[in-house]
Amino acid sequence: MSFFGFGQSAEVELVLSDAESRRRVEHKTEEGKKEKYFLFYDGETVSGRVILTLKHPNRRLEHQGIKVEFIGQIELYYDRGNHHEFVSLVKDLARPGEFTQSQIFDFEFTHVEKPYESYTGQNVKLRYFLRATVSRRLNDVVKEMDIVVHTLSTYPELNSSIKMEVGIEDCLHIEFEYNKSKYHLKDVIVGKIYFLLVRIKIKHMEIDIIKRETTGTGPNVYHENDTIAKYEIMDGAPVRGESIPIRLFLAGYELTPTMRDINKKFSVRYYLNLVLIDEEERRYFKQQCFALLSLMQLPVAMGRICPRRPLGSPPCPDHGEETFRKAA
Incomplete structure (x- = not known):
């Protein structure tokens, strides 16, 4: 046996x-x-x-x-x-x-x-x-x-641009704009940054893509931030009235769709993080939440697909709530 x-x-x-x-x-x-x-x-x-x-x-x-x-x-x-x-x-x-x-x-x-x-x-x-x-x-x-x-999503009917004016009183006033608030995984983030007031000596500026993974509930919540990409906007001091274009291709980065409260266990959100560094190495930043969608073509012989609502994420609770602040 x-x-x-x-x-x-x-x-x-x-x-x-x-x-x-x-x-x-x-x-x-x-x-x-x-x-x-x-x-x-x-x-x-x-x-x-x-x-x-x-x-x-x-x-x-x-x-x-x-x-x-x-x-x-x-x-x-x-x-x-x-x-x-x-x-x-x-x-x-x-x-x-x-x-x-x-x-x-x-x-x-x-x-x-x-x-x-x-x-x-x-x-x-x-x-x-x-x-x-x-x-x-x-x-x-x-x-x-x-x-x-992989989930399938349809392109949202409403996909407004992101416009913000941020600054430090009497020192810095910047207006920046992104063309959309929702992007698919192979999309291109297009935008512009306008310098309306510059009284501090900025030597470097970049945009980071931050992935924030949140797990657990109540007192047992864990946050894990991961910098997916760093995109240098300028290296040198800007002047008043200057505008800088932004063109960031997402296809080259390891991204997932935005995932919100999945089975009440975890969430994954993405942020555009604008970082400024002055000549004294002080860092200033501004975060903006944006949504990532998994737009895909249906396979030819795929069989039945359950009709589901578009998977575009609801407005992020952090969307537009932060103020421009100096990093600790």
Whole structure:
């Protein structure tokens, strides 16, 4: 008699039915590496086969049942082991019994709801995966296959420009304008900065893209800021009446859509951070929240897509609330 874990008498494999034609995309792993995964969208059917291969043909394999699951879950790194599942589908493939030959089981999860974007961050991970399980008395044999989900959004009807006048009393007065408040992941941020009053000696100015990841609730809220990009606007002192154009291409940076209160577990927001440095190395900055959308074309043979509301983020609670201030 052979046992799993000692003789390893069987192996389980998961194969998607459209593996040869389905697109694969890169996605960051928890270790920071990039690997390729099969890409799915909300509402698409997930189907395939579970292949059970016996290492020793004609030798009896007893089991307590075989099943396949489709799972969407959120894992907070500070609360490891406590996974929060927002999608959980199960298909029983075989009742308890025994096999003496290798087996193939077909499965299909029809029009699966996948409401959120796959995400791997500093303190949280949102993943979708298939899991096949052969239940055994001593220890189960489990095989998992991760997939990546991208959300689809429509371009917002209202996408007003961002205009602000900020300054330090009697020292600095700047007006800056961005052409939109919502951008897609391959978009270009176009804007201008006008110097209306300059009485401090500025030697450097840049725009940073800041990603702010917020996890937890109440007293257990964690904020993680990550500078995604630095764009130098000028190197030298501006003069009154001068205007500086801004043209920042987003395609070259590792960005995700804005994610707001995902399953009441985490949020991801993006900010444009205008930074000024004077000759005495004092830093002044102004932050402005903006939304990132995942505008994508539908695949040709994609199947049914659940109609959902546009995923353009609601107004950011921080939008336009900050004042121009000196950094600590």
